[in-house]
Amino acid sequence: MRRRAAAALAVPFSAVMLAVSSCGSIPEDWKTPAFLQSGEEEVDERLPTVTGPVGEEPEVSFPDIAPPSEQISGVVHQGEGEGELVRSDDLLLADIVDYQWTAEGEAEKTQSTYDTGAPVLLQLSQMNEEMSADLVDQPLNSRVVYVFPPQDPAQAQQMGQPSPEPGSTVSIVDIQGRYGKGQTVPGEQTGNGGGDLPTVEDAGHAMPEITIPEDTDPPEDLETVPLVEGEGPEVEESQQLVVQYTGVTWSDGEVFDSTWVAGKDGTPFTFIAGAGQVIEGWDTGLVGHEVGSRVMLVIPEEMAYGEDAAASGAPSGTLVFVVDILGAVDSQPAPEEPASPPAEPEEE
Secondary structure (H helix, E strand, O other), X not given: OXXXXXXXOOOOOOOOOOOOOOOOOOOHHHOOOXXXXXXXXXXXXXXXXXXXXXXXXXXXXXXXXXXXXXXXEEEEEOXXXXXXXXXXXXXXXXXXXXXXXXXXXXXXXXXXXXXXXOOEEEEHHHOOHHHHOOOOOOEOOOEEEXXXXXXXXXXXXXXXXXXXXXXXXXXXXXXXXXXXXXXXXXXXXXXXXXXXXXXXXXXXXXXXXXXXXXXXXXXXXXXXXXXXXXXXXXXXOOOEEEEEEEEEEOOOOOEEEEOOOOOOOOOOEEEEOOOOXXXXXXXXXXXXXXXXXXXXXXXXXXXXXXXXXXXXXXXXXXXEEEEEEEEEEOOXXXXXXXXXXXXXXXXX
């Protein structure tokens, strides 16, 4: 799915400077979970003490030492079970809480997804190994703490950034879920379209086969056909969706884009529904379907790339997509605009 415009998703957390990319191609059901060490490893005693269940805002106490001048991290709580271990090419669903550690035993909370009710999506393949090492091979419901030393003021100035706050930044990452490479919706495909609409053959952990009906004109309006009935919550506008997809042109049935092609290899795609990041047919056609659904979208030209699509290198005419809705996550609220200072009274 080609985005209409490049719209960066601002994630306001020190530990999250990531973007979506892809690597690897082993289907989810064929992977063998990595070995999980029993028990919890000893953690650096300079880390803050973090208590409370994963899934709730943690309680944090800071040791009576100066904030560390080097980056340290550790797993402070390990989830139970080996069924769903984090893998190095996963897209993680995580809650993150940030603190600014300013002096011995003193810190101030600066950000929290628990406050906004909107966890974030982290693409592990975009994290450096030093940051991802504590996350990979951990089960869901694990908690990792990172301490980042302050940035050098001269370096910040050189990069055009504001002067860093004094002290170290602390990020607490709670692993809430994962989306794996090659993952598809779990339900059985009970419909395949047909009639005057395309037919779709389920290919498991591979690109679905989409067949356009012969000697048939495309529909004039947007058509949405459920192929797998999901059992999750309904997709809402402004949510971040996690999907697999394949798109073909009605005119010749040729695939022009898919998360299953070489180079993507089943890497889930993310976007914000209803925000104009994708074509109108997606923004309109996916909202209201349940998470876990597979949906066929038959999108007329005016809700796809328009009459001038070919001139910009985009596929033209009516398009057909098969989309697996793997997840829907509430988006971070937009930052509040600073209040304008009151106008000074005019002199008489």
